[in-house]
Amino acid sequence: MTYDLLVAGGDVIDPGAGLKGAMDVGIAGGKIVAVAPHLPHAEARRTISAKGLLVAPGLVDIHAHVFVNAHDMGGHTDHFCRHSGVTTLCDAGSTGSSNFAGLRQVIDESVRTRIRAFVNLSAIGITGTSRGGELAHFPYADPEGCARTIGENPDLAIGVKLRYGPGLVWEYTTEPVKLARRTAAMAGVPLMIHITDSPIPLPDILAEMAPGDIVTHCYHGRANGIMGEEKQFVLKEVVEAQRHGIIFDCAHGRNHFNFRMIEKALDQGFLPDTISTDLTLTSATRGPVWDLATTMSKLLHFGLPLDEVIRRATAAPAKILGYEGTVGTLRPGANADLALIELRDGRFELTDSDGDTITARRRLITRTTIKDGRITYERPAD
Ligand SMILES: [Zn+2]
Incomplete structure (x- = not known):
C-alpha cells in the first residue's frame, strides 16, 4: 500500500503552495506524499471522500x-x-x-x-x-x-x-x-x-x-x-x-x-x-x-x-512560526495536517467584539480535521 490515507475528490486550496483544483491527497507515515488528480484508490489503506469540500492545509x-x-x-x-x-x-x-x-x-x-x-x-x-x-x-x-x-x-x-x-x-x-x-x-x-x-x-x-x-x-x-x-x-x-x-x-x-x-x-x-x-x-x-x-x-x-x-x-x-514547508502547506513532504471545510451558503448572524452583527451569506464550517495523518475530528452530519 502506497498510502495510509487518501483524501479523495475534494477541492484542494493551498494558495501558499500554488495548489488549486479537484485533487486527491495521498498520506503515508504522517506526511503528505502526493497531491494530484486521481491517485489510485486501490493503493490506499483507507480512502475518505472530500467531495464538495475544500481541502486546505491544517x-x-x-x-x-x-x-x-x-x-x-x-x-x-x-x-x-x-x-x-x-x-x-x-x-x-x-x-x-x-x-x-x-x-x-x-x-x-x-x-x-x-x-x-x-x-x-x-x-x-x-x-x-x-x-x-x-x-x-x-x-x-x-x-x-x-x-x-x-x-x-x-x-x-x-x-x-x-x-x-x-x-x-x-x-x-x-x-x-x-x-x-x-x-x-x-x-x-x-x-x-x-x-x-x-x-x-x-x-x-x-x-x-x-x-x-x-x-x-x-x-x-x-x-x-x-x-x-x-x-x-x-x-x-x-x-x-x-x-x-x-x-x-x-x-x-x-x-x-x-x-x-x-x-x-x-x-x-x-x-x-x-x-x-x-x-x-x-x-x-x-x-x-x-x-x-x-x-x-x-x-x-x-x-x-x-x-x-x-x-x-x-x-x-x-x-x-518557523514551520515554512512543513506546516500550513499541502506540498509533498509536509506534515499531513489537513482541514476539510464546507463553504456553506445560507444566512449566518456573526458578531464582532463590540456587539455589531452582520448577516453573512457564506460560512466556513470545518467537517474533518487531520493531524499528522490521523483523523482527529469529524463533524456529525447536520
Ligand atoms: Zn491574546
Missing part, C-alpha cells in the same frame, strides 16, 4: 491562549482547535520567565495541537487579574529572564510578547516598547505587541519596531488604532510599516475585532497579514470568537477573497 492560529487553569485565558484548546481544523497554534505570551515551565508541562501532558509560544516580557505573564496588568508594576519586567527562557526552549519559544494598553504597562511612553525590542534582539526573535486602546499613538509604537515584528489586534475599534483618532483612513505610517515588513495580525478576541474598522481597512486595501483568534476559554464558549473558521468567515464576508483568507490562516502564520 489551519494555523498564531494568537491563542492555552495555559489551562492558570488564568481565565486558558482553555481546553485541543477541543476547539480540532473542531475548527486548527492543527497548529501559538500561545501569545500567557507566561513569562517565572511560569513558562508550567505552560510547557500543560502542553506536554494535555495538548495534542502542535504548539509554539511567545514569552511575555513580564516575568509573571498574563495573570488575568483585574488588579492591574502584568507590566503595570515595573519590577515584573524581566528582559534577561525572557531572553534566557527563549534560549532554553528553542522547540517552543519563538518570540517576545508585550501587551501595550491602559493599565498594562508601567508608563505611557515608548520605554516599554523599547525594552521589549531590546529583549527580542537579545534573544534573536521577533516581538509581538498587543495594541488595543493604546494610550499613545500607534505610529510611536511602530517607530520602535523592526521588520518581522508583529502588531496584534490590528482591527480593534478602540483608541489609537490603525486609523488614529479619526477612524476614517489607515494611517500612512501603518501602510509604510507593513510595506517594511511589520506584520499585522488581526487576533479577534473579546475586545479587538470591529466590523466597521475591518470594512474600511479592506476597502482601502489594508489587509491583515495573518488571521487569528486570540482564543480563550470564555471567547470560545460564549463567543463572539467561537473558533478560527468563524473569524475567517467574517473576513470573507467583508470581501477578503477565499484564497487570501486561507493563505493568512495557513502558510503565512506557519512561516512566522
Whole structure:
C-alpha cells in the first residue's frame, strides 16, 4: 500500500503552495506524499471522500491562549482547535520567565495541537487579574529572564510578547516598547505587541519596531488604532510599516475585532497579514470568537477573497512560526495536517467584539480535521 490515507475528490486550496483544483491527497507515515488528480484508490489503506469540500492545509492560529487553569485565558484548546481544523497554534505570551515551565508541562501532558509560544516580557505573564496588568508594576519586567527562557526552549519559544494598553504597562511612553525590542534582539526573535486602546499613538509604537515584528489586534475599534483618532483612513505610517515588513495580525478576541474598522481597512486595501483568534476559554464558549473558521468567515464576508483568507490562516502564520514547508502547506513532504471545510451558503448572524452583527451569506464550517495523518475530528452530519 502506497498510502495510509487518501483524501479523495475534494477541492484542494493551498494558495501558499500554488495548489488549486479537484485533487486527491495521498498520506503515508504522517506526511503528505502526493497531491494530484486521481491517485489510485486501490493503493490506499483507507480512502475518505472530500467531495464538495475544500481541502486546505491544517489551519494555523498564531494568537491563542492555552495555559489551562492558570488564568481565565486558558482553555481546553485541543477541543476547539480540532473542531475548527486548527492543527497548529501559538500561545501569545500567557507566561513569562517565572511560569513558562508550567505552560510547557500543560502542553506536554494535555495538548495534542502542535504548539509554539511567545514569552511575555513580564516575568509573571498574563495573570488575568483585574488588579492591574502584568507590566503595570515595573519590577515584573524581566528582559534577561525572557531572553534566557527563549534560549532554553528553542522547540517552543519563538518570540517576545508585550501587551501595550491602559493599565498594562508601567508608563505611557515608548520605554516599554523599547525594552521589549531590546529583549527580542537579545534573544534573536521577533516581538509581538498587543495594541488595543493604546494610550499613545500607534505610529510611536511602530517607530520602535523592526521588520518581522508583529502588531496584534490590528482591527480593534478602540483608541489609537490603525486609523488614529479619526477612524476614517489607515494611517500612512501603518501602510509604510507593513510595506517594511511589520506584520499585522488581526487576533479577534473579546475586545479587538470591529466590523466597521475591518470594512474600511479592506476597502482601502489594508489587509491583515495573518488571521487569528486570540482564543480563550470564555471567547470560545460564549463567543463572539467561537473558533478560527468563524473569524475567517467574517473576513470573507467583508470581501477578503477565499484564497487570501486561507493563505493568512495557513502558510503565512506557519512561516512566522518557523514551520515554512512543513506546516500550513499541502506540498509533498509536509506534515499531513489537513482541514476539510464546507463553504456553506445560507444566512449566518456573526458578531464582532463590540456587539455589531452582520448577516453573512457564506460560512466556513470545518467537517474533518487531520493531524499528522490521523483523523482527529469529524463533524456529525447536520
Ligand atoms: Zn491574546
